[in-house]
Amino acid sequence: MEMLTFSMDVKGKTPLYRQLYKYIKTEIRASNIVCNTKLPSKRKLARHLNISQNTIQAAYDQLIEEGYITPIAKKGFFVNGLDNILSLDLKQVENLKNIDVNAKKILYDFSYHGVDHDSFPFSIWRKLTKETINEYDKNILITSSSQGSSLLRLSLAKYLRQSRGVDCTAEQIVISSGTESLYQILIQLLGQEYVYGIENPGYEKLNLLFKCNNTKFKSINIDMKGMKIEDIEKSRADILCITPAHQFPLGGIMPINRRIKILNWAYKKINRYIIEDDYDSEFKYSGKPIPALCGLDTNGKVIYIGSLSKSLSPSIRVSYMVLPDLLLKKYRERLSFIVCPVPTIEQKVLQRFIEEGHFDRHINRMRNIYKRKREILIGELAVLKNEIEIIGADAGLHLLLRIRNGMSEDKLVKVANDIGVAVYGISNYYYDKSSVGKIPTVLLGYASIPEEDIRIAVKELIKVWFNKV
């Protein structure tokens, strides 16, 4: 190729070398300059375009680096051969926009997600965060160990011992970002070849998690005391996923003898384990807190899972588990390459929040707030004492209503939705729908809905469910 000519934009923002680079690149891609063409020498092209040789050099360097041309010593610059890019007929992808324009406007939401929005300790959290983002502490730029910050684990171990009766060391704790991510680790740790037994009804995400991990699971029906041993045996499950502190969603507390029976079940075979999700256990409104099942276990068969989603906020994404020694050893051998997903700054803020006593104070405060909300909710429902039955222990952040007004569960939910009140049908939480009870039942969470809204919303519900004012 003798010479190249292109229209330079001398006054433009783009440097000349980039204009030249882009021009040659486009010409090569369009096959206007073909393979093995020798480009003009730098000297000649510089003279021709009346620009400096350095500019040409910069353009050629970029082309070399991206692989469009190759310099050959004492010969010059040669264009490389480029393959054509194939083109596929892709199936038309349907419109991906979320279709929720037709969703009813919800004014009052009895969701069981979330926490009371007016009670988050904003000023303390802000203060601790501000102090933590400190240029003299270079450790906040380093990822924590695989299991999470050791100081935070120390604080959590102390909290678990004092508040949940779990006798563990900081070494046994693994910190992660949510219950699902802990289950993800546990599936890898325990093995995909085992059968997991999940509660029916239960936490609706568990079956999705096992499915997308190609892991076998069986749903096991529960009564108000939890899973029955004969059903567990029948299911041939190896690993049980249970919520003994406050079953979700039925709200039962597993009594001591069922706990012992389930522990004994686990002790009978080497591969059996119990995953105890100690979901919303901080909130018990009468009597003494009931220690975690893990505290009864003397043989390293219970994996304890805790979370700050209910006690602080789901948006901080912190959960943790306590591994029995044998599993801890396996974790360290096989999974310690996993990086703890919780940001270092946040781990440090949380550690100080717990260590300086703010967490205990916060929980105690929240216990009173949620107790009051529960009382208001139950109080407002008192006029219906003959038509509805309230299910679940005096604990947690939700309750169930068994309603006898002739409406189906779907209908109960729908008429509530139509007036802007969100309640949740219990059948959503059944994996095996054939076990759904005969009496229509809805779930009402009361953590995030304000007190005043509870009063208004229940009055509205009574109107549409019972025609009462």
Add this chain to the structure above:
Amino acid sequence: MEMLTFSMDVKGKTPLYRQLYKYIKTEIRASNIVCNTKLPSKRKLARHLNISQNTIQAAYDQLIEEGYITPIAKKGFFVNGLDNILSLDLKQVENLKNIDVNAKKILYDFSYHGVDHDSFPFSIWRKLTKETINEYDKNILITSSSQGSSLLRLSLAKYLRQSRGVDCTAEQIVISSGTESLYQILIQLLGQEYVYGIENPGYEKLNLLFKCNNTKFKSINIDMKGMKIEDIEKSRADILCITPAHQFPLGGIMPINRRIKILNWAYKKINRYIIEDDYDSEFKYSGKPIPALCGLDTNGKVIYIGSLSKSLSPSIRVSYMVLPDLLLKKYRERLSFIVCPVPTIEQKVLQRFIEEGHFDRHINRMRNIYKRKREILIGELAVLKNEIEIIGADAGLHLLLRIRNGMSEDKLVKVANDIGVAVYGISNYYYDKSSVGKIPTVLLGYASIPEEDIRIAVKELIKVWFNKV
């Protein structure tokens, strides 16, 4: 049972009802009070112990709730039968303490992890965080959508278009906490039945990740241009995991024609995909940045992975990927139950950091800092120009040294360690060790080591490697 007697501690801190509850519980657990025993009535026991009936009621209530006793109407309180807890002979678990007491003290670390510790934008990050933790913004207490905050995804899409030539929408982006967690999602999304092709040498965690997911993978040898098509075909891999911007660890940039060939390879079968890890692509010290491979893809076959670990800090745990439309659809159908692991507050801080231009400024600043460090490192090594060869493009945060001084790679690393300098043998990054080259090669990262330390450490290395002063 006629009556119960126990030693009360009237002046103690523990309330009387708890003392009574604990005493009865212990007696039941020890079988001193057996199944079906009727406990004394509240009235009688209160008179006997000279305490109020309410105290007895509180203790009995707690025992009922935990399942130790059952109230029977008009009959009284009866002790439930408890199973014995089995005991197992567990194998002695070896001492789990980390054994690193014998590790040499490292004074100068050429690790490729981490970032420059003096350049993190502490004051801006602190200011933005302080402003974000705001009691009037209740959204920070709510988890973001499964794919992450939509505002942050908008900012990232804009950044990717402008800086990396990736033409994507915010809808296509999934935010998660680190490259590993993105791969975890991808394995679930693409399926465990496919064979993943990984670079040899390459990122050392990938094979561990596939192993613990029971997912098949093949390591594919690379040259300075990346994987060769014939090797890819031979491996029978379906999905390639590659680092075209700056191969880790060899440091090559994939030239345009290899890019086209690899795209065409992917276009030939419906299940083929390319996972492009755009690892440390922000740092290129000469010429123009080379657009991501994803930008060339017209058929939705490249999954782009980006991370803020190198450009901001690994401790903030933020990474993201761009899904082609078909995979996005599948993600929404099957995996949208996954909660984004990045805390809501941090997502908001990061979004403002990018949107207000701090991120661009930070990258530009860091590019100069790292360029200077690289120049210092290369400058200090210049005296060895006949004995060592520097490998890798003028980019990224590490370089490789091929060293001909008669020492093996292990020996090079060991003598450096002995004087407190950490360098890393290239063979660590080979999954298939049979492909390790013949010339001993070590990796030197220069992101986190201070400039002055580079000068000192290289002088020390020259001493022990070449006996020169």
